[in-house]
Amino acid sequence: MRRIFLALVLAVALPAASSVFATGLTVVPEGNRHAEQPKVPGASVRRTRAGKTTFDEKYEKIRDLLASDKKLVAKIRATAADYGIDAIHMIGAIVGEHTYNVDAYDRLQTYYVKAAAYAGDSFRFGYGDESIKDFLARSEFAKCDDFSDSYRLWTCRESVWERNFRGRTVSGASYPDNRFSAVFFQPFYAGQTFGLGQVNPLTALMLSDMVAKTSGYPKLDENKAANVYDAIMDPDKSLAYMAANIRRAIDDYKTIAGIDISRNPGVTATLYNTGGSAERAAALKARGGLPEENYYGWLVNDKLAELKSLL
Template sequence: MLLSPTAAPLSFVSQAQAQSVRVVPEGNRFRSQPKIPYASSRRTSASKSTYDAKFDKVLAVLKRDRRLMSSIKRVAKRYKIDPIHIIGSIVGEHTYNYDTLDSAQSYYVKALSYAGIRFDFELNGEHVDTFVERPQFDRCRKEHIQKSSDRRWSCYENVWNSKFRGRKVDNVRYPKKNFNEAFFQPLFAGQSFGLGQLSPLTVLKMTDRVNRQSNFRKLKASNPEAVYKATMDPNISLHYMAAIIQDSIAAYKSVGKVDISNNPGLTATLYNLGDPWKRAAKFRRTGRSWPRENYYGWLVNDRIDDLKALL
């Protein structure tokens, strides 16, 4: 899931900007569900399940886990978003992009099991903090970029994609992998983890936003154990989920000039796709009346009554 762009992640828009923002209507723009990617259908077939069965199962888990639902509501209130956005993202991830959620408790257990394991975010024995000291990353060292974790890590990611990914640099051939896969997967084959299926890179991007609104310290790549704990422990990961959603809403208000806060299918779509600031800019350029949901967000809007019943 889920990687942020280089554009400045603003939390608020001015009064003049707010007056020009149009509110996106509820519901889907597409009459039928957009095509579901093959990778998702393959995972579901391999588990001998169906999308409907997985949807119903994750809904049942959320319904009986009062502790988790209470946490979702509390975190949503802190980040000034409707809890339905967090619920939609959890349901979407566990319906399409992950095996079915069995219980939130399993993630607390996994978070504890990862504690104490020593590893580093590195490629070929070189730590990511050292790697980004190369001259190719000079533009990422500008003060306004360094001040924002989102801008900083997004800049590193973009430079990796344009200068290193799948290329030969200084007689070294670099893998044709994205930045997260190349540096942030020292233990596992998957790209994202936990209740919200977060990637370590996304967590590092959102750490400033979370720090401003919670009691959690800022995370650094030099402390991978803390980064993985943030992805796995629901007590922390819910804050990062909320920050991602809040960031998407801010992007579309600031750049796209539309308010998507009343459309959980759109926030779920952006949670799934990532890059909300780039996508907001692209939407503005297209001249479309409203942003449109993908297959993942379409389900959230289509089954919105079932999701709201959890609240």
């Protein structure tokens, strides 16, 4: 599956794309495929209990923040328009993240304050004593240099990690059996995401070209970790990366699987939560059928009328 995925993602022109648009797309309608919400992962349950709160309380908190901050909602609408997506997809992703992964701050201004705390250049991306610059200089990554756009470049690098380094000992260095983003792109602690959109640093690097082209923000450099964190912590900038992430998922499902997910915010929210839209689209194409929402996307579809009213 990994090889199939790479062939689909890295090809200069996807063979599926022409046939997709020639025969039309299969549209995923609104609503949930599951009658009941899929099980919420234990880690999310434990995190919520530790905060002495509930999922319902966290949902209501982020919903109320959005309802009370017209300026933020206006920014969401404008950013969504820039990327050619419905703003409800961004609302759904924000609500999902702050219901199941983190707790919302009471005011948007707090997100700006937190972002400022990460300013400076006192940290870097790397694993142990090996910087990301030195790691990517290894010969195994040489073939990735053929790709100039950030999405294909980092997809290639992530694949090399999975195939050659994950859980292995290479040239005397032992690497954890964990995701590339968790090992090399989390200088504070593994699994941490940041900001209003809870964007992962590696995801931001992948989407850098799209965001630079569409929103005009500077391209990101993995050797300047502070700039990456500024991009994903600053609410204004992070909205662009959120929108790009959702745009990427919609495009992947169209070109790879021939499926239009743009009318189902629960499905786009699911992909925002899980990542790997290209790989998942390839798997769906291989097995057939329609994509299904997970616990996170299920909530978005279940609350869709209320969330739409925020816009």
